[in-house]
Amino acid sequence: MDYDCLIIDDEKLLADSTAEYFNLFGVKTAVVYSASACREFFRENTAGLMLLDINLGESSGFLLCKELRETTDIPILFISARTSDDDKIIALNIGGDDYVQKPYSLGVLLAKVRAVLKRYGQSAKAGYADGWLKVDFDAKQVLAGGNPVRLTALELKLLFYLMKQENRVVSKKELFENVWEDKFTGDGTLNVHIRKIREAIEKNPGKPEYICTVWGDGYRFNGGKQ
Numbered sequence: 001m002d003y004d005c006l007i008i009d010d011e012k013l014l015a016d017s018t019a020e021y022f023n024l025f026g027v028k029t030a031v032v033y034s035a036s037a038c039r040e041f042f043r044e045n046t047a048g049l050m051l052l053d054i055n056l057g058e059s060s061g062f063l064l065c066k067e068l069r070e071t072t073d074i075p076i077l078f079i080s081a082r083t084s085d086d087d088k089i090i091a092l093n094i095g096g097d098d099y100v101q102k103p104y105s106l107g108v109l110l111a112k113v114r115a116v117l118k119r120y121g122q123s124a125k126a127g128y129a130d131g132w133l134k135v136d137f138d139a140k141q142v143l144a145g146g147n148p149v150r151l152t153a154l155e156l157k158l159l160f161y162l163m164k165q166e167n168r169v170v171s172k173k174e175l176f177e178n179v180w181e182d183k184f185t186g187d188g189t190l191n192v193h194i195r196k197i198r199e200a201i202e203k204n205p206g207k208p209e210y211i212c213t214v215w216g217d218g219y220r221f222n223g224g225k226q
Helices: 012-024 035-044 061-068 085-093 106-123 153-164 172-180 187-201
Strands: 005-008 029-032 050-053 076-080 098-101 127-129 133-136 141-144 211-214 218-221
Touching: 005 012, 005 035, 012 029, 012 106, 029 035, 035 061, 050 061, 061 076, 076 106, 098 106, 133 153, 141 187, 153 172, 153 187, 153 218, 172 187, 172 218, 187 211
Parallel strands: 005 029, 005 050, 050 076, 076 098
Antiparallel strands: 127 133, 133 141, 211 218
16 A cells, blocks of 8 residues: 555654654555564555654664665654754764654654655656666556557556565555556456566567566566567
């Protein structure tokens, strides 16, 4: 599932109240309370931004940030009750985008999160292009081998969702919830749409290079093809 914000903080009451406040004002937010739960979250979900506490009980927010930076470049805002300038310097040097002091004002923090999400969203890529496939997300245009591809609105939504999760395995459950917005869509329906997209964009639909099945897990869009 797609979220605007993920809060990683072992202070459960504060984390839950912050998430509740953000959700109330339209910023879709999830909460986890440990580094291990964060890793589990990203196996089936995405987030546009993370609020990461420096102190995570059994782990360190600094170490988790360094680990996350190996696989993602989404914004990370550190939150902490510490006042040391050294902590702020470390946070920014290891890939943090800002440092928020506890206790914080929910209104001020919400405004900061919205500003970061807007800035990150504006810088996100607006399409995809290689030697065979070219896609413009905003114009909803797809070219394969230089020829326009005709897809239904739902097929486009499915293709774009997979492409925006480029090189990440996306589970069927995630596709049902984010593309169909329905947990009860059947595998057969999904398989039919995947087949139609492959027939439209693949050089050889029988041996797909872009949309690959990961048996038992879901599908992955392989970027960088020529």
